[in-house]
Amino acid sequence: MADPWHTADFRPPAGLANRHVQTLLPRFLPRPAVRTRQEILELPDGDFVELAWAHPAPPRADAPILVLFHGLEGSIDSPYARSLLNAAARLGWRAVLMHFRGCGEHTNRLPRAYHSGDTADARWLIDQLSQRYPHAMKVAAGVSLGGNMLAKLVAEQGGNGLDLAGAIVISAPLDLAACADTLSQGFARVYERHLLASLKRKMSPRLARDELPLAIGAEELASLGSLRAYDDAVTAPLHGFDGAEDYYRRASAGPLLAGVSLPMLVLHADDDPFMPPALLGRFPTPSAAVRVELTRHGGHVGFVEWRDGRPSSWLARRVARQLEAWAAPDGLATWPYDRPISRSDS
Known part of the structure; x- marks a missing residue:
């Protein structure tokens, strides 16, 4: 081989x-x-x-x-x-x-x-x-x-x-879980904040228009401090996953x-x-x-x-x-x- x-x-x-x-x-x-x-x-x-x-x-x-x-x-x-x-x-x-x-x-x-x-x-x-x-x-x-x-x-x-x-x-x-953890540490947080800001800019007006079947509002979205938190509150429920860990495991x-x-x-x-x-x-x-x-x-x-x-x-x-x-x-x-x-x- x-x-x-x-x-x-x-x-x-x-x-x-x-x-x-x-x-x-x-x-x-x-x-x-x-x-x-x-x-x-x-x-x-x-x-x-x-x-x-x-x-x-x-x-x-x-x-x-x-x-x-x-x-x-x-x-x-x-x-x-x-x-x-x-x-x-x-x-x-x-x-x-x-x-x-x-x-x-x-x-x-x-x-x-x-x-x-x-x-x-x-x-x-x-x-x-x-x-x-x-x-x-x-x-x-x-x-x-x-x-x-x-x-x-x-x-x-x-x-x-x-x-x-x-x-x-x-x-x-x-390995999505390991990468999410890496992005929340040290200088990598700069990249994480940049990506989070972009994701939130798109989702916030859609939440305000009540277009998304999510349990959070615009204020809760704004308070999410990591990609893992975002995936747990937005990505996972929006696409049929049982939380961020389930998403990371099934999508990696x-x-x-x-x-x-x-x-x-x-x-x-x-x-x-x-x-x-x-x-x-x-x-x-x-x-x-x-x-x-x-x-x-x-x-x-x-x-x-x-x-x-x-x-x-x-x-x-x-x-x-x-x-x-x-x-x-x-x-x-x-x-x-x-x-x-x-x-x-x-």
């Missing part, structure tokens, strides 16, 4: 290896000027998601497709989103980002939101793409929350259950990696401030279809390197290499790099 554990070739620039510098730096770097075309995709339950397509699209109907799923409270404006769409488009791929419900320009219709284990909308989108572009190779990439969701979807559906040739999982909180994708049968690349920095150290070592050994590339540095969806005389996104470069490899003849049987590491290094 092939060893799934590998050392990524990411190297941070001198003086920029700190986990928080890597996490925050992408917000201050120039982003590719990617033009997008918006689409409203209607869902079977009467709600919708907003799609952002890189524009112009390839003229060939069989051009390969990259489907991107963003992180918690992310969008097309997230630093990584345009970089990854641009990387795919430059290779001649059709590239699209799916906004989770309520993360685009419009509030979703139904009394619900989205969460880390919410795979149904992604599955619907992939099925729709299969009907529109039956002869196109399709690869999905998920970032942070979107990465956990994607890993869970792939594990649940099996190798033949999705029209996907491969999946890329980036900086994913594969880490324990499912051993059953993945679709080619999957997992990119993870061991200094990610959103997650405990050695996160991947908490789970059973991933299946032979999974390749885990670990870095000592990189922060949370950071991975900023020095290239061509300026700071640049190693993440976009690594994803582009993987797309090229998978699009090549017999590409799904190979990986661009092979530098095994021991499990203890994870």
Whole structure:
């Protein structure tokens, strides 16, 4: 059985290896000027998601497709989103980002939101793409929350259950309880407060309009001091879970990696401030279809390197290499790099 554990070739620039510098730096770097075309995709339950397509699209109907799923409270404006769409488009791929419900320009219709284990909308989108572009190779990439969701979807559906040739999982909180605890400690509280503020801004007016079947009011929402408290009071009851612990247990994708049968690349920095150290070592050994590339540095969806005389996104470069490899003849049987590491290094 092939060893799934590998050392990524990411190297941070001198003086920029700190986990928080890597996490925050992408917000201050120039982003590719990617033009997008918006689409409203209607869902079977009467709600919708907003799609952002890189524009112009390839003229060939069989051009390969990259489907991107963003992180918690992310969008097309997230630093990584345009970089990854641009990387795919430059290779001649059709590239699209799916906004989770309520993360685009419009509030979703139904009394619900989205969460880390919410795979149904992604599955619907992939099925729709299969009907529109039956002869196109399709690869999905998920970032942070979107990465956990994607890993869970792939594990649940099996190798033949999705029209996907491969999946890329980036900086994913594969143990939701442990990651929630990590975010409530030290400097990570800065990130937690930022995410909480965004979640509350969306939920507060919906509570005021009495749109949500929740037992809390606007004042109680404002007083929630952690993501765990928010998930216990909002995310869990809104989506049928019996509290935050039940949600974290049922939605975490880490324990499912051993059953993945679709080619999957997992990119993870061991200094990610959103997650405990050695996160991947908490789970059973991933299946032979999974390749885990670990870095000592990189922060949370950071991975900023020095290239061509300026700071640049190693993440976009690594994803582009993987797309090229998978699009090549017999590409799904190979990986661009092979530098095994021991499990203890994870």
